[in-house]
Amino acid sequence: MALHPVIMCGGSGARLWPASRPDRPKQFIPLLGPRSLFQETALRVAPLAGPGAELVVVAGVRHMPMIRRQLAEIGLEALILLEPEARDSGPAMAAAAAWLVEKDPLAVAAFVASDHHIPDAEAFRKAMVEAADMAADGRLVTLGVQPTEPSSAYGYIRPVGTGSSAVAAFVEKPDTETATRWITEGYLWNSGNFIVRADTLLSELATYAPEIAAVAESAVREATPHPIAPTRIIRLGKSFGQAPNLSIDYAVMENTTRAWVLPVRFTWSDVGAWDAIARAHAADEGPERADDPAPGCYVHAPRGVAVATLGVRDIAVVVEPDAVLVCALDRTQEVKTIARRMPLAVPGADRSFASAATRFTHWLRTSALPLWTTLGVEPDGAFADALSVCGRAQDGHRRGRVQARQAYVLAAAGLRGWRGPWRAVATRGLNRFIETAARPDGRLATLTATGGRVLDDTATIYDQAFTLFAMATFRRAGVGPEDLPARAGRILTAMQVDRAPSGGWREAGTHPFQANAHMHLLEAALAWEGLEPEGPWRGVADEIVDLCRTRFIDAGGGFLREFFDETWAPADGADGRLVEPGHQFEWAWLLARWGARRSDAGALDVARRLFQVGSLGVDHARGVVVDALDDSLRVTSSRARLWPQTERLKAALILGSMIEADQAAYAAEAEAALRGLSGYLLPNGVWRDKLNPDGSFVEEPAPASSFYHIFAGYEQLAASAEDLPELRDADLALG
Structure with a gap:
């Protein structure tokens, strides 16, 4: 038995x-x-x-x-x-x-x-x-x-x-x-x-x-x-x-x-009832005290709230931030009649963080995911690069990063329980991408035509990072080819030709020494490390984090720069002075994850500082994160794209989950970020991408690449729901 x-x-x-x-x-x-x-x-x-x-x-x-x-x-x-x-x-x-x-x-x-x-x-x-x-x-x-x-x-x-x-x-x-x-x-x-x-x-x-x-x-x-x-x-x-x-x-x-x-x-x-609590002698717990101890009285109040009684007896005084109860102890069984009435009098219940998170999740489940798995898919299985606000795919080229990002979104949605046709659509899309964009060395080309012809055979670090990330997500979801780990290993090996002389990787294009490509490679390495703890991915992640902490982040200001020279010193001119608030948040999120995995408290401190820098780019009037600062941390571009809003959300959530003392503050930041993000989202499942300083949006198709950011924000929201009391009522299930 x-x-x-x-x-x-x-x-x-x-x-x-x-x-x-x-x-x-x-x-x-x-x-x-x-x-x-x-x-x-x-x-x-x-x-x-x-x-x-x-x-x-x-x-x-x-x-x-x-x-x-x-x-x-x-x-x-x-x-x-x-x-x-x-x-x-x-x-x-x-x-x-x-x-x-x-x-x-x-x-x-x-x-x-x-x-x-x-x-x-x-x-x-x-x-x-x-x-x-x-x-x-x-x-x-x-x-x-x-x-x-x-x-x-x-x-x-x-x-x-x-x-x-x-x-x-x-x-x-x-x-x-x-x-x-x-x-x-x-x-x-x-x-x-x-x-x-x-x-x-x-x-x-x-x-x-x-x-x-x-x-x-x-x-x-x-x-x-x-x-x-x-x-x-x-x-x-x-x-x-x-x-x-x-x-x-x-x-x-x-x-x-x-x-x-x-x-x-x-x-x-x-x-x-409160009389039972009183009998259990709870009145001597914590901060509940009476200046004039009254016979038979029970006082319950939050820490930091002083309650005094004088000339009364046999009553309960219960204090909460938004309500106070005073009643005779012999009538505490009747309190439930009050409780039935009072919730109707509490304002703002439908404007909570939990309700906003619930609406966001419902939008993903019922609008965005269904739209992008149907109208967002080309006849041959490839993913559309953009959809108009009316849901029409835009003719043109196919960027490798979009194909990988969309494959990730659908596989991740499947992992989260979404019941739509994610498995078939994601598998077909990733297979089509590999089929049309694969190079002889195993890496993927950056651009193909609608029919699949390669237009640009360049193998960027950025595109390889997203391909690796998508492959790792497929592996977690149990879909895709069985040889995904081997393919990922070949890509990583082939990338050695792009190793930079001072560490890290050299990116293709006009900005060969940059933080951004490394950031996404770090995300991919962490994903694969979770699947292959004994593989090469831990070393890749650690090298990138070290490069970030010693070179990408300004030693004096604690902010992260974007572009560098071959020694990883800041690039000349405006490129070297550029500070993107969205990337401060995104790196904060990654460093917090890495630090938790390595039990490195210093990484969490760095993440907190990056979050503070990113917050300098928040336009509180519009409730959004702007595009750019300079290295004096002054705003240089008040335009606000969609993706920085998701990174602010992710960073606030993960820091709120990890730093108990500041949990409420980070939860408030996360709630504000989600509300800012929600302003970009249209009911039918597409989104606006660029918010002008005057509050108007740029009229253009919705870029599919933003879905990666949106869904990553949702994933962190769902993960942080375990830790943040403000999300305890949210319905974050995609199933």
Whole structure:
């Protein structure tokens, strides 16, 4: 018998308003100490996992980032089953049971609430193990807590006898007088913890609530891996939403003949209201203080907020940044009636970062990706270089970088769960590009005609970098030729002819010594390093980062230049003085990634400085990043292209994820960047590329090359959703 602890993360905690909200219910708030109730629950139950078992969490989609972040904070991992729609405990437990049965037919599940306060973890675990032995024999066991007072806040259990016993009845919350009588008659508090064999629970559901059993099993059959962590997060199928909204008590426990109760005497509370919190002595936590300690009063306030009470008693004072509750402690059970009304009075809910991120994701899923996989593809499979605002492909040449970038976008979209025809379109497009542009040395030419004839056989570092990046993305997605690693290796080997005498690579064209080509080669090297840790890519990445830190970045000013001479000194004239804000952000993003991979804190410091420089190019009146500064960091071009907006977004997101102390500030920058970017995007899936200083856009076709930047911004947005509280409600799924 393997015991599987399952934490149920449903519930809104409305009686603990205003601290508890739908986007941050009570289980995720540190109400009784430095850790949240969910974290305390996870630490309490994780040791119960038997051989071959693991901690399981059942939760709503919107709380997934918060769950992962809070588990990471306490050093735990869990398998997370995501409910597509909120339902009561009956469907949630049924789905978990159906999932467990597929993994272990004899699994015993310990279903526990995520928001209970149980200080004696060892006593709790001992009771759960005893209950598991009972459950292995086919009983549905619940823990019944020995009451310490006649409470009207809890439901009760009437056992048949003393000790572990069959259940005679589950009864609803009584009045105080009835509760007093029940205690004398041996009634127990209903703790809401259930220990049962998974197959037994499904069998009882099939008998007493067959619609729940059927929907749960269907939802598990339809379950899919979550693109952020496919081995750790599972999305239940949409059919889950068809389940009746029933608690497990109503669905099974009040009907089954197999219900048993195990009496326990440890301290327990569901901390459902502020009076329960007060009884748990939370008033002495953190900054919550009263200048005149009043008898029986409880004060809860954010750090840095002083609350004083004078001449009052038996009240709760709860302070949040946008709401304050003052109520009598004996009426805290009624707070939920206030909570139902108050959300309507909170302004700006639809203007949050999460809602903006959701709209951006929906635009990608329903407009941009469908458009560019249909009208953005030529009859022979190649990708169009541009689309008009009406969605018409523009006749002309095919740039190698566009072919590689579009192939990357579609493969990456597939990795993120997009259900469109990405696999066929991306594979055909990349194959067509390699077929028409391949040189004898394995590198790719920079320009071909619409029919495939090579117009420019030059093999630029820039184009090879994007080809390598696309190949790495294909490899991650499991598509494309099997010899992609070998092809990538041949390209890298062939590029040795372009090695610069002072390190790095010499680019073709009028600017042979430049930072930009190296930046994209670094991105490709990091992608391949993740696939081939022992290959040559780590060395390539490290060499480029060293060149960036010692030559590309000005030692005195901390900003990154664009063009250099053969010794990597700044180029003469205006070229050497050019500073592009967008590239400050883009390099910051890459250096933060590299630094995290190498555990190099210095790289993060450099990234922060580059972000500061890039921010000097933000035009706050228009809310966008301009094209150019000079080396005195003054604006020299107020035009604002689309791509710097995505780089500001990516850099702010990754720094917000990595630097906890400045998380809120970077999140605000990311939100501003996303709003600036959104101004370029048209509803039908195309975009404007150049914003004039007067606020008008240049009328021209949408360049396909911008899709790489847009989608990379989305990928970082999805990745950072795990870390940034501001994104906890965002729907960032492409599937």
